[in-house]
Amino acid sequence: xxxxxxxxxxxxxxxxxxxxxxxxxxxxxxxxxxxxxxxxxxxxxxxxxxxxxxxxxxxxxxxxxxxxxxxxxxxxxxxxxxxxxxxx
Numbered sequence: 001x002x003x004x005x006x007x008x009x010x011x012x013x014x015x016x017x018x019x020x021x022x023x024x025x026x027x028x029x030x031x032x033x034x035x036x037x038x039x040x041x042x043x044x045x046x047x048x049x050x051x052x053x054x055x056x057x058x059x060x061x062x063x064x065x066x067x068x069x070x071x072x073x074x075x076x077x078x079x080x081x082x083x084x085x086x087x088x
């Protein structure tokens with residue numbers, strides 16, 4: 001499955017990873033691994049996850065106040081978008 005991170009989502013991901021790594025390298029690694037696993041899962045099975053705000057789907061990042069919001073396109077490509085939810 002082809003996956004593309006929206007430039008804003010990628011920048012937010014990298015900024016958050018640096019933030020957590022500055023607190024603790026282990027925390028930064030845990031955040032990176034958690035997000036990476038979710039991106040692989042969403043890319044491998046993009047229609048598995050529930051609609052959040054159609055056509056977008058959302059996966060919550062365990063242990064962190066982040067979510068992966070994505071849109072399955074042609075069921076071969078998905079875009080991860082920055083999550084603008086006020087409750088996160």
